[in-house]
Amino acid sequence: QVQLVQSGAEVKKPGASVKVSCKASGYTFTSYDINWVRQATGQGLEWMGWMNPNSGNTGYAQKFQGRVTMTRNTSISTAYMELSSLRSEDTAVYYCATIAAAGTGLVGYWGQGTLVTVSS
Amino acid sequence: EIVLTQSPATLSLSPGERATLSCRASQSVSSYLAWYQQKPGQAPRLLIYDASNRATGIPARFSGSGSGTDFTLTISSLEPEDFAVYYCQQRSNWPPTFGPGTKVDIK
Numbered sequence: 001q002v003q004l005v006q007s008g009a010e011v012k013k014p015g016a017s018v019k020v021s022c023k024a025s026g027y028t029f030t031s032y033d034i035n036w037v038r039q040a041t042g043q044g045l046e047w048m049g050w051m052n053p054n055s056g057n058t059g060y061a062q063k064f065q066g067r068v069t070m071t072r073n074t075s076i077s078t079a080y081m082e083l084s085s086l087r088s089e090d091t092a093v094y095y096c097a098t099i100a101a102a103g104t105g106l107v108g109y110w111g112q113g114t115l116v117t118v119s120s
Numbered sequence: 121e122i123v124l125t126q127s128p129a130t131l132s133l134s135p136g137e138r139a140t141l142s143c144r145a146s147q148s149v150s151s152y153l154a155w156y157q158q159k160p161g162q163a164p165r166l167l168i169y170d171a172s173n174r175a176t177g178i179p180a181r182f183s184g185s186g187s188g189t190d191f192t193l194t195i196s197s198l199e200p201e202d203f204a205v206y207y208c209q210q211r212s213n214w215p216p217t218f219g220p221g222t223k224v225d226i227k
Contacts, residue, residue, distance in 0.1 A: 035216075037164075045156070045164065045207055045218040061215040095163055102176035108156075108166025 002026035004096050004111035011117045017084040020114045022096030029077035030054040032100050036070065036081045038092040039113075046092075051079060086118045122146050122210050124219035132227040139195040141222045143208035148188045152212035155184055155193045158221075159204045167206075168193065198224070 049060035123146040151171040156164040168184035
């Protein structure tokens, strides 16, 4: 079955960078875009950007431009999201997600989330 | 950036009742609107895409309608597992944006 498994929780200091991984299984990794969404504690969902795992093309929300980089390693079916110049406001759960074809419809798959805590 | 407004912020209902959730866009998003359900401690789950299409495996009690700027998610008869937060998301204009959510809790 389709799974997205993310790397474990991280604690970072302000100004540092964090790189979260998202390993896909159960489908052809290059077939569907990967989106990254974050959620601060008790808050709503915030879309960060997307990546086409086949071409490597990316698109980022303006808020994160210059600080976020989304990459992939197709040989191990893994997507990465790196966020730099971390500040306390970046403390959140980070999710990878994809929407895949299933029969005549679509189904959404999400990773389990990675908690990133930014604290001095 | 398109702003999505959801109402009400909280909906208090009993199991078996009908839930009607609203999502309004600041400009037309055509039918490029999705609905997600999120329970505490869990990742969101795609319920509806393109305004009215149920995602695979989603029970028939969930239905979506609307186009342009006004959308509705209806849960025909609430089951205990349906008490959660619901988000709408548009993908018509860059960047994709989410609404602030509607919490459906037990009355």
